[in-house]
Amino acid sequence: MNGGESQESGANREVPATTGGAGAVPAGQKPSRASSASLMMLVFIGLIVAIVIGVVGVVRRVHANTELADYTGATAAPPVALAQPVFEKSAREIVLPGNIQAFTLAPIYARTTGYVKGWYKDIGAHVHKGELLAVIETPELDQQLAQAKADLATAQSNAAIAKVTADRYQGLIGQNAVSQQDTDNFAAQSRASNTQVNSAEANVHRLEELQSFERIEAPFDGVITARNLDIGQLITTTGSTTTPGAGTVSGSKEVFDISAIQTLRVFINVPQIYAPDAKNGVAATLTLPQYPNRTFRGKLVRSSDAVDPATRTLLAEVDVDNRSGELLPGSYAEVHLNVSSDVPALIVPVSALIFEPDGLHVATVDATHHAHIVRVTPGRDSGATMEVLGGLEPGQSVIANPPDSITDGELVRVVTPGGDHRNHPAETNP
Secondary structure, three states: OHHHHHHHHHHHHHHHHHHHHHHOHHHHHHHHHHHHHHHHHHHHHHHHHHHHHHHHHHHHHHHHHHHHHHHHHHHOOOEEEEEOOEEOOOOOEEEEEEEEEEEEEEEEOOOOOEEEEEEOOOOOOEEOOOOEEEEEEOHHHHHHHHHHHHHHHHHHHHHHHHHHHHHHHHHHHHHOOOOHHHHHHHHHHHHHHHHHHHHHHHHHHHHHHHHHOOEEEOOOOEEEEEEOOOOOOEEEOOEEEEEOOOEEEEEEEOOEEEEEEEEEEEEEEEEHHHHHHOOOOOEEEEEEOOEEEEEEEEEEEEEEEEEEOOOOEEEEEEEEEOOOOOOOOOOEEEEEEEOOOOOOOEEEEHHHOEEEOOEEEEEEEOOOOEEEEEEOEEEEEOOOEEEEEEOOOOOOOEEOOOOOOOOOOOEOEEEOOOOOOOOOOOOOOO
């Protein structure tokens, strides 16, 4: 029974399959068309989405590039900060930098060639005029002098014989014992012999003078500031080739330097606007960094009476008594001079100055943010600030710290010191 039921069940299952199979072909074709349409629709939608995404990306990239170009254009100009020059407060005294020099400075060279036999004064030694500094051995020169003296003796002997002969013929000519021609010849030979004697004497004196330069002596009272020779060294007329403390150098140097420091010269450059106050006899006061609480008195003794067209300053000399020896040649000093009237001057920071071969300049900025290089006339330099006596108008701002590459007419970007002026570029997406 179970077997029959199984067969009947199998028959019942197979009949619908066969019947359904015969009638299911059209139904199977209809879902296939729907699937193809759905697939095409999905592809179309995906294509549209991709196009939309691409367009959006391109638009955003173009926008980012535009913002970047705007940022680059805005920040391409160099940022500068402006400083406002101010008028100097009324003052009846000017302070000028000064250069202290010895009243007399002489580099001493050897006038003869030889080897150093000995030296007797070193740097810092105070010497008097004519005092022996060094001795040079010149054996060749000594032999030349001996030869010259021998030549002089020969010339003197020849001159003596020529004179005797000429005198003898001069006596015989009156007796008609000799001819006039012979008498004239011997007289001419006597004169020529005397000339040879004079030449030999001059040569001897020349060599004696050169021999006297074996002794190097001080030309005036002063102090030795340099010694460039040592025992056994070859010295020529062009100088020495050894510097104690520095070794051998290639250039020729003087054998000694001597300076007269009893009185010192202080040279100052007086701005043109103060030139009328730089008169001879005007008292001056000196201050030096090594003596912060002391002053030294001097007197303006002379000036060049001409303004240097390159710096528009007047060169003047102030003499200072230095018998105490406290002041040293080569030192820097500040010279204080009184002026007869107040002169207004603009004060600018030293950082605003531009140093050019033709003088000092500053950079100004106009209303269109373009820089202009203006030449100015400098006044006193106080270290952090500088007086401007001409070339800059009151109320005209200057660039506080101009870049080295700034040029006239260049576009700049004015910023405020202490503020945050950083411009950030627009964000870009890949």
